[in-house]
Every structure is written in structure tokens, then in C-alpha cells.
Amino acid sequence: MRVIGIEKRRPLYFLLVGLLVYPVQALYGTEAQMPYVLELPTGFPKPKVPPDNALSIEKIALGRFLFYDRRLSGNQSQACASCHQQALAFTDGRARAVGSTGEVHPRSAMSLTNVAYATALGWANPLLDSLERQVLVPLFNERPVELGLTGKEEEAFDRLRTDLRYQRMFAEAFPDQRDPFTLGNVVKAIASFERTLISGNTPYDRYVQGLDDHALSEEAFFGGRLFFSERLECFHCHGGFNFTASVTHEGNPFDETSFQNNGLYNIDGRGSYPPDNTGLFEITHIPSDMGRFKAPTLRNLSYTAPYMHDGSIATLEEVIDHYAAGGRTIHSGPYAGDGSKNPYKSNFVRGFVLTEEEKQQLLAFLRSLDDPEFVTNPRFSDPFEPWACVADCNYDRTVTVDELVRAVGLALGISPLAVCLPADPSGEGDSTIDELLQGVQALLAGCQGTPGMTRP
Amino acid sequence: MKMNWRKAVALFAMTPVWFAEPGRWAMAQDVSARFDHRGQCVGDRNGDGQVTIDELVAGVNNILDGCGYTPVEIRFAGHVGDEPFHCGATYPNVGRNLGEFTPSDFRFYISNIRLITPDDREIPVLLEQDGMWQLEDIALLDFENKTSPCVNGTVQTNDTVRGRVAPGTYNGIRFVLGVPFRRNHGDASVAPAPLSLTAMFWSWQAGYKFLRVDTALDGYRIHVGSTGCYYAQPGVVGGCARPNRADIVLRPFSPQDDVIVADLAALLADSDLGQNEEGTPPGCMSDPGDDDCDALFRNLGVDFASGQPVAALQRFFRVMQRQ
Numbered sequence: 032m033r034v035i036g037i038e039k040r041r042p043l044y045f046l047l048v049g050l051l052v053y054p055v056q057a058l059y060g061t062e063a064q065m066p067y068v069l070e071l072p073t074g075f076p077k078p079k080v081p082p083d084n085a086l087s088i089e090k091i092a093l094g095r096f097l098f099y100d101r102r103l104s105g106n107q108s109q110a111c112a113s114c115h116q117q118a119l120a121f122t123d124g125r126a127r128a129v130g131s132t133g134e135v136h137p138r139s140a141m142s143l144t145n146v147a148y149a150t151a152l153g154w155a156n157p158l159l160d161s162l163e164r165q166v167l168v169p170l171f172n173e174r175p176v177e178l179g180l181t182g183k184e185e186e187a188f189d190r191l192r193t194d195l196r197y198q199r200m201f202a203e204a205f206p207d208q209r210d211p212f213t214l215g216n217v218v219k220a221i222a223s224f225e226r227t228l229i230s231g232n233t234p235y236d237r238y239v240q241g242l243d244d245h246a247l248s249e250e251a252f253f254g255g256r257l258f259f260s261e262r263l264e265c266f267h268c269h270g271g272f273n274f275t276a277s278v279t280h281e282g283n284p285f286d287e288t289s290f291q292n293n294g295l296y297n298i299d300g301r302g303s304y305p306p307d308n309t310g311l312f313e314i315t316h317i318p319s320d321m322g323r324f325k326a327p328t329l330r331n332l333s334y335t336a337p338y339m340h341d342g343s344i345a346t347l348e349e350v351i352d353h354y355a356a357g358g359r360t361i362h363s364g365p366y367a368g369d370g371s372k373n374p375y376k377s378n379f380v381r382g383f384v385l386t387e388e389e390k391q392q393l394l395a396f397l398r399s400l401d402d403p404e405f406v407t408n409p410r411f412s413d414p415f416e417p418w419a420c421v422a423d424c425n426y427d428r429t430v431t432v433d434e435l436v437r438a439v440g441l442a443l444g445i446s447p448l449a450v451c452l453p454a455d456p457s458g459e460g461d462s463t464i465d466e467l468l469q470g471v472q473a474l475l476a477g478c479q480g481t482p483g484m485t486r487p
Numbered sequence: 488m489k490m491n492w493r494k495a496v497a498l499f500a501m502t503p504v505w506f507a508e509p510g511r512w513a514m515a516q517d518v519s520a521r522f523d524h525r526g527q528c529v530g531d532r533n534g535d536g537q538v539t540i541d542e543l544v545a546g547v548n549n550i551l552d553g554c555g556y557t558p559v560e561i562r563f564a565g566h567v568g569d570e571p572f573h574c575g576a577t578y579p580n581v582g583r584n585l586g587e588f589t590p591s592d593f594r595f596y597i598s599n600i601r602l603i604t605p606d607d608r609e610i611p612v613l614l615e616q617d618g619m620w621q622l623e624d625i626a627l628l629d630f631e632n633k634t635s636p637c638v639n640g641t642v643q644t645n646d647t648v649r650g651r652v653a654p655g656t657y658n659g660i661r662f663v664l665g666v667p668f669r670r671n672h673g674d675a676s677v678a679p680a681p682l683s684l685t686a687m688f689w690s691w692q693a694g695y696k697f698l699r700v701d702t703a704l705d706g707y708r709i710h711v712g713s714t715g716c717y718y719a720q721p722g723v724v725g726g727c728a729r730p731n732r733a734d735i736v737l738r739p740f741s742p743q744d745d746v747i748v749a750d751l752a753a754l755l756a757d758s759d760l761g762q763n764e765e766g767t768p769p770g771c772m773s774d775p776g777d778d779d780c781d782a783l784f785r786n787l788g789v790d791f792a793s794g795q796p797v798a799a800l801q802r803f804f805r806v807m808q809r810q
Binding site for chain 2: 156160
């Protein structure tokens with residue numbers, strides 16, 4: 032522990048800190064490697080977790096840092112979070128993502144909303160069947176370069192090794208390993224953090240779970256009827272609690288993945304999609320897989336524009352127009368063609384006629400799937416931005432005695448840093464006396480200023 | 488039969504067999520351990536259904552001196568035409584267009600290495616498990632040394648396969664260019680060397696690049712690996728539509744006197760480095776829609792359409808006498 036500015040503090044604080052040490056020993060003496068149970072919204076099943084990567088608060092906290100850490104790219108310019116930004120429900124607002132070396136990805140960064148349930152990751156890759164497998168793609172992909180770490184991972188790990196906070200967090204997340212700075216561990220930690228990105232606090236959820244009968248506006252209610260109707264057919268591909276057919280969960284022996292062609296292109300009249308975005312075909316080489324993509328979740332759409340695998344539809348209004356027309360017609364240019372006549376198009380995309388009122392209703396329904404809490408939840412935010420309310424372990428903007436006890440526990444080294452990241456705003460992997468005293472102050476006087484994600 | 492002490496040991500070991508009905512005196516052992524992978528009784532060399540004293544003596548001898556394998560080193564050389572490969576060197580007259588070629592990576596996996604006897608028998612080479620370049624029957628050959636522009640590389644290089652082989656006369660070699668199926672689709676993030684090299688990961692295809700050749704300036708790259716792979720059950724790859732593993736046979740070849748040259752100029756001889764199939768990445772990433780791969784795969788000895796080996800086509804490897 033670093034000792035700074037002790038003289039200036041009132042003795043009362045010392046007494047308090049001292050008194051806290053005893054209960055810490057008693058309460059949290061055995062806190063290492065705590066199994067973690069995901070907090071799930073009512074009605075959500077438990078996601079599957081691979082047996083060799085059980086969730087723990089230590090791995091989740093470490094994964095959160097790694098997800099936001101630019102040192103994990105070849106030229107240190109990008110992190111996962113550069114393309115997956117929380118405020119945009121973990122997308123980047125671009126039609127096509129741009130990698131660390133400036134290379135443009137053929138596809139759009141996907142939302143990580145409820146990614147723990149996905150059976151296949153990416154727009155159209157049945158081979159990426161676990162978050163662990165998927166992490167390797169952005170790290171090492173060369174077509175296009177995303178984080179650009181190919182052959183440079185040891186250099187990146189060396190950068191992490193010098194960081195005091197990581198020294199503690201890696202050791203706590205992966206105890207009893209001589210050198211925990213390994214690729215396998217980085218992958219496991221990031222995947223663990225991704226599994227916590229659960230979003231289900233929406234007007235729709237509150238309504239269907241019977242928590243709030245007024246959560247859904249009348250407009251959205253009728254929009255929902257349209258969405259689930261045989262006239263619009265949306266639910267066939269975007270059904271279930273996550274509004275996508277490609278989900279599984281604990282206890283479900285079937286890992287269904289569904290890839291569908293929804294009629295965006297038809298370049299040569301024989302169903303072709305642009306050569307760099309052929310969908311499932313790119314992996315399977317089966318002609319009828321041309322243009323088949325995963326129907327993504329429709330949660331948080333207000334944050335994730337533009338839409339479709341290549342970001343080629345800017346607004347939700349246009350998405351609805353696309354489905355109403357039974358496919359998209361492009362009149363000129365290299366991709367010209369009538370998508371509605373694509374021979375591989377799903378026959379659930381048949382087209383329909385909506386009145387303007389109905390269209391507004393459908394839009395209102397889609398927007399009732401927005402979860403504003405998800406895009407502001409401090410647990411998913413950039414952990415390098417210190418939480419201004421010191422020792423506010425659960426980010427609720429008040430500090431309780433219990434939280435202070437936790438903070439002392441991590442200062443004493445008897446509980447992991449992960450139990451209270453806000454107790455270490457300075458980021459040296461420990462809670463200093465100074466930081467603890469700030470926590471005491473917050474306990475006694477309340478959090479000063481607005482706690483938030485502001486850099487010091 | 489002349490007695491020596493090894494035979495005495497063998498005879499002693501066999502006494503229970505003589506004095507008892509079969510089975511009764513056999514030592515406690517899982518019965519499956521007494522048969523080899525072809526279902527033949529272990530120690531029954533000639534397949535006549537019994538283990539004779541001579542066979543048993545051979546077994547005891549093998550315990551005593553490690554089967555009498557002889558060490559073997561198979562030397563490779565990375566070339567561009569007649570010139571040795573160097574990171575960043577510029578080679579003229581490469582490809583159908585006779586253009587300039589500046590490589591920035593050159594690595595490949597080989598596996599299932601066998602030496603061929605004059606009477607056409609294939610004898611497996613057992614690789615030294617060195618924890619670095621060789622794992623099981625897989626070896627990585629690596630000609631780049633991380634000097635610019637080979638920035639994704641490793642400082643260490645490897646041009647030699649080291650192992651053991653049954654003593655004998657050999658006049659040929661056969662191996663597979665690629666990682667065997669059973670090792671190609673595991674969890675790369677925790678795989679042992681040499682399957683731990685991220686530059687050889689091919690994660691979006693759930694496998695490895697078998698051959699990796701990059702060029703410095705124009706981004707022309709060659710990544711050869713299995714494509715069209717699919718899961719048979721969750722998490723378990725059941726097969727790949729196009730395995731893309733070349734089956735290389737080189738004859739005559741003497742492990743002592745020869746080097747195997749892997750020649751990028753020969754590989755690229757029928758490709759036009761200045762041209763690129765529209766809408767595909769420059770070079771060849773084994774994408775079946777990329778016609779740029781066709782000529783290249785032929786020179787590797789793989790039929791591009793099916794992904795199956797056609798050994799007779801290959802021109803990438805050739806045998807050269809050691810200097």
C-alpha cells in the first residue's frame with residue numbers, strides 16, 4: 032500500500048479503517064475465485080458456459096479491461112471497444128468497420144447484445160461456435176486486419192506484464208499459473224466479460240414479464256401484433272427472447288443456427304451477392320447458401336444503425352420498406368439487381384402492404400426493444416476511466432460500510448481486485464490508504480460531484 | 488539356436504507360456520494393450536498368430552537399445568528460383584508476368600513424413616518432440632527471420648526436420664503439406680508449439696494456414712488451408728469439403744545427400760502477380776471463388792476444384808544435392 036498524505040487526515044478516519052479490517056478478515060477471507068452467477072432479467076434462460084471457462088468475477092473484470100485495452104492491437108491504436116462501443120450497444124456506427132491499420136472490413140461491426148446466447152458468431156460463420164473461438168478472429172484476422180496482432184501477441188503481453196494492475200488481475204483470475212499472461216487466458220477473460228453483456232431491461236420485457244402493464248405504449252403494442260403476424264413474418268427469423276433464431280441456452284441440447292437470405296442483392300439475376308459478402312457461401316461453398324446471413328438480434332436497434340451485414344440500410348424506416356417490397360431493388364451501379372427475385376431468398380420475405388400508421392406502430396415496437404440501461408451500465412463501461420465515487424463497488428453512487436469493508440479487503444490482499452474496481456481509481460492494482468480515505472469520506476459525506484466516467 | 492544372455496532373458500520371460508494353458512498365467516493387463524492398432528498380437532511380427540522366441544528376442548532387444556532407430560535429418564531450403572529466400576529481397580522475373588517479387592513471409596507445415604525404400608515401402612519418420620518446431624508427426628518449416636518486412640514473423644527459423652527411422656536404404660520421401668485433420672481444428676488459443684503461432688492461425692476457417700507466403704508491397708498473399716469445413720456435432724469439426732492437403736512424393740531423394748527445395752518461383756510460375764480476380768483479396772486465400780488460386784494449387788499438387796491431392800502435378804518442391 033502506498034501511503035500518501037496521511038498527516039492531513041483526521042484520526043477518526045484511521046480508526047474507521049482500522050475497525051473495518053477485522054470484519055473483512057471474518058467475512059471475506061475466502062473470496063478468491065468466486066463463482067459468478069449472471070444476473071439475468073426475468074424470463075431469460077441461463078446461457079451455456081463452456082466447462083473449461085466457468086465464469087468468475089476475476090475473469091470478468093480482467094476481460095473488461097482487456098476488451099477496452101488498446102495495447103492489445105499491433106499498433107496500439109484499437110481495442111475491441113473501438114468497434115464495439117457501449118453507447119452504440121457495442122457497435123461502431125459505421126456501415127463497415129475499420130481496422131487498426133485502416134483496412135475496411137467488408138462487414139459492419141455487430142452488436143454484442145446478449146452475445147452469450149449466440150450459437151454462431153459473426154454475420155455468417157457457423158464455424159465460430161463459441162465466444163472463445165471468436166476472440167481469435169479480431170485479434171489475428173488478416174483479411175481484413177482488425178486488431179492486427181498476428182505474430183505480435185508476445186509483444187502485446189509484454190506491454191500488459193509491466194502494468195501493476197494486470198499483474199494482480201491476471202494472477203487472481205488464473206491462480207497457480209507460473210505465467211498467466213497467455214493467449215488462452217486472454218481469450219478466456221474476454222469471453223467471460225462478453226457473457227455478462229446481457230440486455231433485457233426494455234419496455235417490451237417489462238410488459239411481457241408482467242412487471243409493468245403500462246410499459247408498452249399502445250402504438251408499440253399494435254406494432255408487436257404486426258411483428259408476430261403471418262402477414263409480416265418477422266418473428267420466423269427474429270423470434271424468441273433474443274429476437275433471433277440463432278440462440279441456445281443451458282439445458283437446450285439443440286444449438287440451432289439459422290442463416291437466411293433476405294433479398295438484399297441479386298447482382299446477376301442468379302442470386303449473387305457482392306463478391307466480398309457472399310454470406311454463408313463463403314464458408315460452405317454451397318451455391319444455395321449465397322447471401323444467407325444470420326438474422327441478428329433486434330434488440331437495441333436505435334443504437335445500432337446503420338443496418339444489415341454491410342450497413343447498406345441507414346434507417347429502420349428503410350428496413351421496413353425493404354421487407355415490404357419483399358427485397359431490395361438497386362437500379363444502377365455494379366450491384367444493380369432486383370433482390371426480391373433472388374432465387375435463394377427465404378420465402379418468409381414475401382412483401383406486404385402497411386399503412387403509414389401501421390409502419391409507425393411497427394417502428395414503435397422495434398424501439399420498445401431498446402435498453403437504455405444497457406448502453407449506460409457502468410459495469411460494461413471503459414474501466415480505464417476511473418469511477419469518480421471511490422469504493423462504490425456496485426456503482427450505485429453511494430458507498431456503504433459493506434463496500435468499504437470490501438475495499439479494505441482488497442487493500443489487504445485478502446480479496447481480489449475484482450470485488451471493487453472503484454476502490455482503485457489510480458489503477459496501480461491496489462487500494463492505497465489515500466484511496467481508502469476517499470472511500471470513507473464518500474461513506475460519511477456521500478459521493479462528491481457526479482460520479483461518472485470522466486478521465487482525471 | 489545359440490544362447491546368449493538376451494535370449495536367456497527372453498526365454499525366462501516366456502516360461503509361464505510353456506507351462507500353462509494359454510491365458511492362465513498371463514500377467515494382469517488390459518487385453519486391448521496386447522494387440523496393436525491393426526488388431527495384430529503385439530510381438531507377432533510375421534502375422535502367423537503366435538509370438539515366437541525370435542520375435543520375443545527382437546522385442547527384448549528393442550527394449551534394450553530403443554529399437555535401433557537411426558537418427559535422420561531432412562533438410563529443406565526456401566528458394567525463389569535458384570536464389571535462397573530472404574525477407575525483403577527483390578527477385579526478378581517471377582510469375583507468368585515475369586514481375587518483381589518481394590516476399591515477407593514463408594512458412595509451412597508438413598506432416599506424416601515417410602522415407603521410401605527401393606522396393607516402395609514407406610517407413611514413417613518418428614519426429615523428435617522438441618517442444619518448438621515438431622509436434623507428434625507435424626513439423627513447421629520457417630524461412631523468415633522477422634527482419635523487415637517479415638514483421639509478423641519469428642526470429643527463429645527452421646529448415647530441418649529431425650527424427651528417427653528404422654535403419655535401411657531409402658531413395659525417396661513422401662509427406663503431406665498441411666496439418667493433419669485430427670490436429671487442425673482444436674482450440675488454437677491453448678495449442679502447443681508449433682501450432683501456437685498466431686500467424687498460422689486461420690481462425691475464421693476454424694483451422695490453420697498450411698502454407699503462408701506474403702509479399703511486402705502489393706499485399707499479394709498466399710494462405711493455403713482446408714476450406715468448407717463443417718461441424719458434425721457441436722464444437723467438433725466433422726470434415727472439410729476441400730482439405731487442400733498436398734501429398735508430396737520426391738524420388739530419388741537421399742536424406743544424407745540431398746536437400747528439399749521449396750521454390751516460390753516454381754509455385755508462382757503460372758500466376759500473374761500483377762493481376763487479381765475482381766472482388767477477391769490479392770493473391771490466393773484458398774477461396775474456391777478465387778480463380779487466382781487455380782494455377783497455384785496445381786503447382787502445389789492439389790486439384791483446386793476438389794481440394795484433393797494430385798501428387799504428379801506438384802512443382803513447388805524439388806530435390807537438390809547438398810552442397
